[in-house]
Amino acid sequence: MTAVSEGPRQDTAGTTPARYEDAALGFRNHWYPAMFSSDVRETEFKTLRILGEDILLKRVDGTVYGVRDECLHRGFQFSAKPECFTKNTVTCWFHGFTYSLADGRLVGIPSDPDSRLVGKLKLRSYPIQERKGMLFVFIGDIEPPPLEDDLPPEFLADDMHIVPFHSQEVASNWRIAADSASELNHTFIHRSDALLQYWRQPLPFAEIPRGNNPYEGWILHEGPGFKGFTDAFGDAIPVFEFKFECDGEIGVIRSAFDPRTEGGSVNFREMQATLTLPCGLRIGPWGPNPGDPTSADYWHYEWYVPIDETHHRYIIAWGRKVADAEEALRAEHDVRTRWSYLEYEGFNASDITANEASQRAYGEPGYEFGEKENLSRVDGYVLTWRRIAAKHNRGLQVPYGGKR
Amino acid sequence: MLAEEIRECLLSDGTKAIAVRDSDGNVKVFQGMCPHQRRALAEGDLYDDVLTCSAHMWSFDVRTGEGAHGTEAHIAQYPTKIEDGQVLVDPSLVEPVALWK
Numbered sequence: 001m002t003a004v005s006e007g008p009r010q011d012t013a014g015t016t017p018a019r020y021e022d023a024a025l026g027f028r029n030h031w032y033p034a035m036f037s038s039d040v041r042e043t044e045f046k047t048l049r050i051l052g053e054d055i056l057l058k059r060v061d062g063t064v065y066g067v068r069d070e071c072l073h074r075g076f077q078f079s080a081k082p083e084c085f086t087k088n089t090v091t092c093w094f095h096g097f098t099y100s101l102a103d104g105r106l107v108g109i110p111s112d113p114d115s116r117l118v119g120k121l122k123l124r125s126y127p128i129q130e131r132k133g134m135l136f137v138f139i140g141d142i143e144p145p146p147l148e149d150d151l152p153p154e155f156l157a158d159d160m161h162i163v164p165f166h167s168q169e170v171a172s173n174w175r176i177a178a179d180s181a182s183e184l185n186h187t188f189i190h191r192s193d194a195l196l197q198y199w200r201q202p203l204p205f206a207e208i209p210r211g212n213n214p215y216e217g218w219i220l221h222e223g224p225g226f227k228g229f230t231d232a233f234g235d236a237i238p239v240f241e242f243k244f245e246c247d248g249e250i251g252v253i254r255s256a257f258d259p260r261t262e263g264g265s266v267n268f269r270e271m272q273a274t275l276t277l278p279c280g281l282r283i284g285p286w287g288p289n290p291g292d293p294t295s296a297d298y299w300h301y302e303w304y305v306p307i308d309e310t311h312h313r314y315i316i317a318w319g320r321k322v323a324d325a326e327e328a329l330r331a332e333h334d335v336r337t338r339w340s341y342l343e344y345e346g347f348n349a350s351d352i353t354a355n356e357a358s359q360r361a362y363g364e365p366g367y368e369f370g371e372k373e374n375l376s377r378v379d380g381y382v383l384t385w386r387r388i389a390a391k392h393n394r395g396l397q398v399p400y401g402g403k404r
Numbered sequence: 405m406l407a408e409e410i411r412e413c414l415l416s417d418g419t420k421a422i423a424v425r426d427s428d429g430n431v432k433v434f435q436g437m438c439p440h441q442r443r444a445l446a447e448g449d450l451y452d453d454v455l456t457c458s459a460h461m462w463s464f465d466v467r468t469g470e471g472a473h474g475t476e477a478h479i480a481q482y483p484t485k486i487e488d489g490q491v492l493v494d495p496s497l498v499e500p501v502a503l504w505k
Contacts, residue, residue: 021441021504022505213473214461214473215473215474368441368504368505370441370459370460371441371442371443371459373459373460374458374459375459375460375461376461377461379461383460383461387474
């Protein structure tokens with residue numbers, strides 16, 4: 001059979017979007033959150049594996065630089081034994097090739113000081129931006145677009161105080177996580193989570209869509225700026241109890257708290273979730289005090305950053321609009337002493353279990369990503385996300401752009 | 405063939421096809437695999453002239469083979485003729501659409 005191509009679309013940056021099925025290592029030419037600012041201190045080297053690329057990071061006089069973690073001479077991995085004779089260079093432990101950290105250029109070879117390679121050879125150097133206590137790295141070959149084009153809404157807003165509090169390697173492909181980021185029916189896994197106990201929250205564990213077209217009912221963000229889509233909760237029919245029968249036996253699944261007797265703490269009808277390219281989510285308002293839905297004024301941000309084909313980095317940061325430094329400090333304290341535990345251990349850890357236990361099926365050799373799925377009209381979330389992602393991404397990730 | 409029935413058949417050249425009856429009563433024969441990821445379209449669902457694949461809800465109008473509900477691909481249709489109540493299919497000039505790799 002002959003493959004028939006749909007014909008590549010081109011966006012203004014001149015890149016060709018990749019198929020979602022092919023994007024095992026993510027999408028190239030995007031900004032990705034890499035680490036927290038506090039992870040990279042002055043004088044120490046850090047390594048980062050991201051989208052199949054290995055990066056060496058160092059903070060020099062306040063600015064974090066990143067270069068490829070591999071010597072151009074004979075491929076030694078700098079981070080295995082980093083050597084540093086000035087604060088702004090890295091020297092290869094193997095033969096002493098020395099590079100500038102700021103732009104990656106080769107500045108000296110001890111055995112061949114007059115080599116014409118000096119000043120000419122260059123390590124791949126990564127654009128890095130440090131914002132809101134997080135480090136963002138651009139993986140790509142084009143002139144980097146503005147950072148906010150690759151972030152969920154309002155993350156960079158001046159009055160948004162961000163508290164990044166969780167970063168963890170998860171043993172699943174990044175798409176498994178993105179596909180169920182805030183997908184309505186995955187609340188089944190959160191049925192008995194500790195956060196619900198804290199809130200005495202009757203959480204629907206399923207949502208029956210009202211319409212038949214899976215692509216309808218979403219707000220698409222396809223204009224200038226970030227690309228993605230938003231789902232407003234409260235459109236679907238919530239399910240708090242489900243009965244089934246098999247061979248004469250009746251099974252009953254119930255929400256941990258009964259909505260008829262428990263007021264709960266979250267007003268789901270006020271909530272919105274926005275999933276954006278390349279791999280970020282904002283959901284909220286969230287984080288109410290128990291019994292007081294009006295007190296929810298946090299925004300939950302999270303990312304599923306590809307590490308390699310079978311791992312991604314799950315990063316969580318909470319944001320809150322604040323008027324002054326005092327309010328910012330209070331939010332910081334509140335998140336670090338309460339929500340970081342309740343939210344991660346009491347809620348998001350379930351997502352990790354779900355994602356890791358799905359990896360085997362999605363990564364099965366001989367199958368394309370998603371080939372084993374059987375989706376239905378309730379899976380509009382994942383279908384819509386994949387369609388938007390496939391349409392607006394800036395290209396397929398190939399490590400180092402396919403160059404040496 | 406009944407309405408909403410999807411029948412899988414093997415063509416003389418060894419490829420799989422599906423036969424369906426559209427709302428005008430015409431029997432149409434299309435490629436048997438979804439262009440997306442080679443799922444058998446016979447496992448799909450046919451309603452109101454829209455054939456929906458069981459894997460990812462790619463949808464096709466069985467009057468024309470064109471994508472429906474925003475599906476941006478089509479399925480190849482085979483020329484047919486009816487002789488003595490038998491549907492005859494000519495596969496020689498038709499190449500199934502396949503977007504998978």
